[in-house]
Ligand code: BES
Ligand code: MN
């Protein structure tokens with residue numbers, strides 16, 4: 001999709017549709033007021049009659065066939081006092097989806113006056129949303145059921161600062177593309193998205209973004225002592241891959257941020273096999289890894305002053321003849337032994353070695369992301385990802401950076417009690433701790449592999465994919481936590 005910034009007056013703009021913002025107070029200002037005047041007050045009418053209430057993402061289409069813009073689309077931004085820049089991503093996404101479905105190819109989008117207070121963030125959000133709005137999961141349909149026609153978007157800069165707005169649009173374009181890349185990797189079914197294919201996708205994208213990448217195989221992992229990672233892979237006919245992407249934007253610094261993502265390309269549960277219901281969703285079990293790969297490529301393009309390594313242990317979890325069986329004991333890279341009580345608690349097993357490897361590379365901060373537990377869906381539903389951390393200052397930094405992205409994170413505790421639940425009678429640890437506090441016992445397990453490095457764990461099992469869509473977004477993979485990763489990196493590098 002082609003994005004550009006224009007400075008024309010809204011009422012004289014040529015486009016298939018002009019998009020203007022409306023808040024729930026119904027007050028029309030700037031471009032919205034000018035457009036309303038051009039259509040003879042038809043937008044005011046729609047607001048007064050209650051046809052549109054200005055709810056975030058709500059749309060009202062008005063035809064204006066004799067005007068240079070042939071249609072006027074009002075998109076709601078909710079309550080004026082509650083406005084935040086990320087809402088412009090939803091605003092633009094709703095516009096692209098509504099108009100795109102109606103076969104409109106070229107659109108122009110105006111911004112509210114509120115954008116003046118945070119021009120960079122607003123430029124970023126509106127570009128991000130225009131791009132993420134175009135994503136559809138119908139990629140395997142010969143003739144996609146709901147093609148989105150929009151292929152050119154012009155942003156009406158109005159009186160916003162040109163440099164700040166351009167900078168925002170440039171950043172948002174990279175974020176939006178990274179989100180869609182992660183979503184495409186995640187939605188691709190496991191017969192295509194094998195660990196090998198995931199590594200190939202990462203390699204292609206890394207080359208394009210100027211990020212170094214190494215793809216290691218099972219023999220390498222064995223030499224590194226990654227018995228925990230390999231114990232998950234051994235039941236599968238697909239060879240595992242251990243993906244390492246490196247970006248050095250601050251060579252003089254010893255600081256190194258590690259992003260570690262769960263890359264289970266399909267989770268059957270292994271010998272502790274899952275029930276059939278919704279097992280197809282387990283193709284999404286590499287969403288954390290996809291987010292790491294996409295974020296690494298985005299930073300290759302953004303070039304921030306920071307050192308980042310992305311680590312993705314990738315494998316299937318299958319019940320093959322060589323599969324790990326309940327009661328088996330495996331050894332992770334840091335020498336700790338693990339009694340595998342339930343082979344379906346495999347995410348923590350591959351992350352254990354991923355986290356150890358982050359430390360081996362000298363990480364001074366670690367963030368991991370994983371569709372780790374069903375329990376997080378019980379705790380937080382699909383409304384937020386769980387955050388568990390061993391360092392208050394770092395987690396506060398993360399939460400502050402993530403907040404303006406619109407992705408939601410909710411911190412949960414990491415009491416010693418949860419670590420006690422993970423003690424084994426025969427080995428150092430066991431991989432499950434019973435039903436109580438499932439998200440937190442999983443985190444306590446991971447904690448045993450991060451050492452003293454400041455660490456933030458994101459459980460995105462409830463947020464990485466959704467089985468409903470929104471006016472601004474297709475159903476399916478959400479790209480969470482790509483936005484938060486990139487926001488953290490912006491924060492740490494500035
Ligand atoms: N990939 C699943 C977690 C999951 C569940 C993600 C539902 C998305 C939706 C993970 O590997 C898993 O199976 N976890 C088990 C752990 C249990 C055996 C301790 C779970 O949550 O049931
Ligand atoms: Mn599992």
Ligand code: ZN
Nearest residue numbers: 264267285347
């Ligand atoms: Zn899993």
